[in-house]
Amino acid sequence: MLLKNKTAIVTGGTRGIGFAIVKKFLDNGANVAFCGSCKETVDKAMDKLLQTYSKDKIMGIYPNLMNRNSVSKAFGDVKEKFGRIDILVNNAGISARDKIYDYKVEDFTKVIDLNLNSVFVCSQVAAKIMKDQGSGVILNTSSMVARYGQPSGVAYPASKFAVNGLTLSLARELGPDNIRVCAVAPGVTNTDMVSNLPKELLEPIVKQIPLGRIGEPEDIANSFLFLASDMASYITGIVLPVDGAARS
Numbered sequence: 001m002l003l004k005n006k007t008a009i010v011t012g013g014t015r016g017i018g019f020a021i022v023k024k025f026l027d028n029g030a031n032v033a034f035c036g037s038c039k040e041t042v043d044k045a046m047d048k049l050l051q052t053y054s055k056d057k058i059m060g061i062y063p064n065l066m067n068r069n070s071v072s073k074a075f076g077d078v079k080e081k082f083g084r085i086d087i088l089v090n091n092a093g094i095s096a097r098d099k100i101y102d103y104k105v106e107d108f109t110k111v112i113d114l115n116l117n118s119v120f121v122c123s124q125v126a127a128k129i130m131k132d133q134g135s136g137v138i139l140n141t142s143s144m145v146a147r148y149g150q151p152s153g154v155a156y157p158a159s160k161f162a163v164n165g166l167t168l169s170l171a172r173e174l175g176p177d178n179i180r181v182c183a184v185a186p187g188v189t190n191t192d193m194v195s196n197l198p199k200e201l202l203e204p205i206v207k208q209i210p211l212g213r214i215g216e217p218e219d220i221a222n223s224f225l226f227l228a229s230d231m232a233s234y235i236t237g238i239v240l241p242v243d244g245a246a247r248s
């Protein structure tokens with residue numbers, strides 16, 4: 001029970017890596033508010049969670065993550081229900097593989113808005129609450145592509161490089177307020193985001209992973225659990241690769 005008496009908010013918590021983090025945190029005693037993009041996906045995830053977990057420990061919310069008023073209202077509701085916010089996981093993200101020659105500015109902006117701007121907005125709102133409480137942890141989902149880039153869809157690696165910059169800088173800015181800030185950089189992970197990748201793209205990727213397989217959402221959730229817990233009380237300002245030593 002590494003997160004007993006803690007309250008966490010997980011964005012992008014309705015499926016994939018985020019859903020695994022939500023379950024892992026609940027398994028470890030936390031109260032968890034999870035965010036989705038709309039009521040339908042939140043209700044669907046809630047139905048699944050209620051098969052195992054108590055309603056008192058879970059809350060589903062769907063703020064516009066790029067809008068400060070919307071996020072402030074939703075995080076305020078979480079604080080009202082659970083009393084505090086100890087952990088924020090900025091996990092919501094989208095990917096796109098457009099080639100540079102065809103990339104529309106609005107499509108580029110859409111990726112940056114969710115993958116980067118929402119991290120700024122949610123961190124800002126949560127940090128104010130955590131500062132008043134005297135402690136907190138902010139964790140971001142980066143990606144292994146933020147080490148090497150990728151051969152198409154430039155907005156995605158650009159957003160994740162920026163998330164790393166935001167993570168390292170906020171760790172320095174918020175350390176004096178006793179708020180830790182870290183990121184996890186997953187390798188290719190078995191979620192909806194990769195299930196529609198063509199086989200000819202995936203096979204060579206798996207071949208160069210020393211551990212011989214892609215990651216499972218639970219592999220990634222375990223690292224979030226560690227970083228969110230007091231076991232990591234002296235760790236801040238890191239981007240932790242969880243990728244089977246993949247080098248794309």
Ligand code: NAD
Pocket residue numbers: 011012013014015016017018035036037041065091092093094095114141142143144185186187188189190191192193194
């Ligand atoms: P996924 O597509 O399964 O889940 C994405 C989540 O983001 C969902 O919960 C969805 O509700 C939420 N989301 C999407 N659009 C949203 C919007 N407009 N507003 C609010 N929420 C929205 O993806 P995943 O693979 O679980 O990815 C989770 C995170 O992990 C992302 O940040 C992604 O970049 C990162 N990541 C994934 C992989 C991978 O291989 N799957 C690798 C590295 C990093």
